[in-house]
Amino acid sequence: MYQITSEGYRLRVSKEELVQKEAQEQAKLVHAMADPWNALLNASLNGDKKSEDPVYQYLQNIADDFVEDLISQPGLELARETITFDPDEDRIEKLMEERPLIREISLITPEWIRNVYRGLLRAFRNQIRTYDGSVKKFLNEHDPKLNPAESIFFHLVEHDGSEYPFAFLATYAKKEEDRSIRHVPLHYILKEYAGNQTKILELLSCLNRAADISSLISSLMVSGELFHPLGLEANEAYEFLKKVPELEKTGIVCRIPNWWRKKSRSVSLSIKVGETKSSLLGMDSLLKVRPSLAVDGQKLTKAEIQQILESSESLHFIKGKWIEADPKKLEQLIALMETVPEEMSLKEALRIQGGLSADEGDERFNISNGKWLASLKEKLTRPAILRNVALPAALKAQLRPYQKEGYNWLNSLSAMRFGALLADDMGLGKTLQTLAWLDKEYQNDPEKRALLIVPASLIGNWQNETAHFTPDLGIYVLHGKQSIERYWNIPKNERPFITITTYQTASKLAFLREETWDFLILDEAQAIKNPLAKQTQAVKKIQACMRLAMTGTPIENDLINLWSIFDFLNPGLLGSRKEFQEFAKNEADHTAKLQHMISPFLLRRLKTDRKIIADLPDKLEQTDRIVLSRKQTLLYNEVVNALEKSLSEDKEGIGRQGNILSALMKLKQICNHPDQYTGEHTFSEKDSGKFEMLREICSAIEENRECVLVFTQFREMTDALDQELEKIFHARGYVIHGGTPLKKRQEIVEKFNAQNTYIPYVVLSLKAAGTELNLTAASHVIHFDRWWNPAVENQATDRAYRIGQTKNVVVHKFVCTHTIEEKIDQLIMNKQALADRIITATAASWLTSLSNEELLENMRITG
Structure with a gap:
């Protein structure tokens, strides 16, 4: 029902579907269709999570983040319907990583996320504009746990060139005559509201809660220093920073350095893989490993490490930034660094990055890509920046821009001997892109050979497309007893460049598994979606230097479909079937990691994306x-009544299942036409x-x-x-x-x-x-x-x-x-x-x- 669009999202529910819903659910759906942004905002404010639709779940995640950002906005109570803000870069990065694996994933961009925020912001403004009460009351009516930002703010900033390396200031938000919000030091409250003790107590009430949480705030209140700017030592700042999450729960907004909110503020064991190009090809390429102790990707020197070990403080100013470092933890990381190997395979590096490594200790260090590997991954995930490979002179086709990018991408993966999944939407020309790439490989080396496995119904299509677009490519159809017998009489060096066969035939011919093909290509690769099927297992045993899978539906039923295809393309990348099933249990947490692992080897474009193809209609x-007609109704009831009787006689086992499936088939036939069920022909x-x-x-x-x-x-x-x-x-x-x-x-x-x-x-x-x-x-x-x-x-x-x-x-x-x-x-x-x-x-x-x-x-x- 929920669908991502280039502008945001839409809800599509037919009148018939509405009729089937309960009255309360009907009202919600009607409201959501009429005003989707209001519906989404209210669902988040009310904590409504009743949906298994991945699109709606993702939209609710965005709405939850929006509400979190909304209630932390300075002066929200004063600004009300004039409030304005956008998601910051950290928020956008988080939401991009959480994108669900849906068909419209390419439409979800940073600008799309900003559009969703704007839609939710408009909804909030419209609601609060007509609300007769405070913002806090408005939010609490939805959820008592929602506490908007108080007027009080704590500011902590770095203060260079002073014996006090941090400056602290408490302020409150004040609305000016021009309706702008200005922050002024806290002591101005005493002047502005002199004689109005009730108002002063109301504004400062949150400070008592803060004092219960932070001993630093408590001591500053007792001394009166809280009402004035002051300097803090590093340890004092550290004590304050540790309490920030609890302080913010009281409604006090804490403006602190960005490095503290980021996980990268502490020392970690950093492993850089692939700084230089590997001499090998494929997923088993060995990459040089460079371990180091680093903060936010910046390597620490021996002198800096020694400085931390000898210090009793928890905050250290190193490389122009403040970092949190525990000497005991640092000693543990030094010991762990000694166990890091000198080399690591590309497959192993990707598995660790994706959280699929079998070694739990791998979680204790941060693995990053070196210069060469980072450049390679960026090119494979962004085909538009790949080196432009000249099209074969004999190619009888004009490729669209996105098809040319696909052609360049296939050439790049082929050169590296990586398995590739071309998952373009149906109708975007996967066959043409593949033939153009194969023609280029043939021009480079006519001695190479490709095995193409397709459903039987597509043999003719591949023959025609090959003859039409790439007439230089020879093709031999290995299908049927006579063609198999003739195949043996053709010397290997005289066989056509492409041998085409069916999945059924390929699973029976053992000799296909006795040689190593240069290229192994599967069309409609969802045919190997079931890893337990004999056909799947037989196809996976065929050896090849480079493998390509083509399908517009890489996930038909569940993520195991995707695992099975990647187990064919790049075996071991996604682990064993059991490992992957365990990994995929908490899909929401692992979606970003899974995308990160497979994105260099998967190319998917959609017809609905106007950036890809603008001349396709809706x-x-x-x-x-x-x-049902009267005759259909009578026959339908007869079948159901007969099933009810049979179920009372055979309550379980194969007989019960057979009766159910037989009745189901009869009912579907009756729904089509009674004559299909009765065998008549009128x-x-x-x-x-x-x-x-x-x-x-x-x-x-x-x-x-x-x-x-x-x-x-x-x-x-x-x-x-x-x-x-x-x-x-x-x-x-x-x-x-x-x-x-x-x-x-x-x-x-x-x-x-x-x-x-x-x-x-x-x-x-x-x-x-x-x-x-x-x-x-x-x-x-x-x-x-x-x-x-x-x-x-x-x-x-x-x-x-x-x-x-x-x-x-x-x-x-x-x-x-x-x-x-x-x-x-x-x-x-x-x-x-x-x-x-x-x-x-x-x-x-x-x-x-x-x-x-x-x-x-x-x-x-x-x-």
Whole structure:
């Protein structure tokens, strides 16, 4: 429901979805859609955390940080609706690191975060402008724990050239006639409010709480020195600084040096890796290690270390800055430094930085990148600054700017022998970028060989694309008994540059694992998302110097999908499966570290990012709620009643699970059309709510002479839909299913896109035609029935919504109301919202795990 946009965020809820909510939840959603910034601010003020949506969770994190910054603003009580502030750089850095792994992650920039702050600030101003009461009362009505900044401020600054190295001053905020806020020394309170003892006590009441916390403040109050500027010794300043967090909880704002608030103020063991270029290539490259004791990245000399060891003070002025140093801790770090190895592999360094190292002692030191490694990582994570590699002269294509960046990126990773994940959104030309890179590798060394593994349905597409864009590249199709037998008769040095095969074939041919390929490429690499599948394990055993995975959906269900792909690309980088599962349990804490580890080896651009491609129109999605016909209702109830009876007889075990899944399939068939369930072949329009909706939508499409793709998961429905659509359009379209030969599919694609004569529709079975078919003549997509996985549906939609599309694409998703289809639809929406989080249950296991009563309640017609 929540979606990141370039300006902020939006909430999308249909009327049908609202009807299903309780009254209180309905009111919240209506309010949130009407005024999203007010809704987000109030959710944070009220401590409302009831959402598993990763986008909304992240928005709430920002709102929580905003409120924290708001209540610490000087003179908030006086400024009220005129208050203004932006997040500081430390806050922005923190929020950038917390970005969730979602499709729209590239839209979350520092400027985007500032925009969110501005939206929340406008919401606060509007609310406080009409509020008849103090800011403190306003905040406490939401949450009694929210304490806005008092008028009293403590300032501690460094004071050079004095026996007192720190200066301390207590002030209070005063509103001037021009409405500006000015800080004046505390003793002015006594003058300004002379004779008004009540007001003086009100303003100074927080000082009593501060005195209970800090002995320094207590002594200054007793002596009266608190009301005047004064100097502090280093130890006095240190005692004050240690109490700052507690003092700020009383509402007193403490203005202190930035170095104290940063963790880098203390001495740590710093290890710099990769100062100079490694002589080896790949993840096992050995990098020189330089250990040192440092503060904020600056190395301490032996003399400075000795100075700290000999001192009894806790604050030391070294390298032009004050640092906190405990001599005992320093001695421990010196001993630890002796255990640091002279060399470390790149993989090990990245694992330590990401928190995935098996050695718990690694947490005791800070590892940073040397000059060469830092430069390399920056280039790989920012392809725009990579060295421009000339395109092959034989390439028959013009690359878009972002495609050229992808081409440069692939060349760089290939030269370093790093595994690469090209995860561009569907339709952005991953195939073309890969072919351009392979053509360059071929021009550099024609003796090298590449193995390309793809789904069977994509063999023809790769053959055509290769012949069209890179005619110099030879390609051999290793698929089928005869092609395998012929392959043996071709001398190795005469084999074509590219050998293409399927996942199923690759998992069976042992000889593919007996040689080391120069390049191993997986298209639709989500095929190895399950690390326990035999197919995945077989593919991972194939040896290669450089590996590339291509997929627009690197995370279909959970983070283990991503782990499995990286286990293929750069084995060991993300640890073992068990280590990674443990690491990913607390995903919120580890998202930034995970991104840091994989970002050099992953390139993902989105169609929705206008900076990437500005000439692609919008995709408009809607769910069409459909009422069952009378015949559908009767059959539906019969199946549910039969299931209820069978469950009472077989309460557990495989029999129960089989009965549930069988009933589920029957119900989905009935929701499509009763004849699909009964086996009849009339497929009368009046007997199916979906057929009636299909006519309503497609009649409008026919009037505008537009084209539509209709997807179904049932092959047996394709002919019935074909016949119905022919009646509506008064013209014949095409059908593509698992039995359609690859050559025929390509002919259909070419004729449909050419539209030399009006071809109004293509009916497609979802699994057979969900990938790599470019059907951009269509500006409408209809999902006649729903699939378990939103990523599969999105792949299908992207047959029309891709490069070359010039019109807005309207996507219709059919759902029968008050039926199991609505439950599936809700599951799909939840799964889409959690697509980048851990999801442990499939739709089928979700149903079979319910109790009999819960199961029947979900399956019965409601309403």
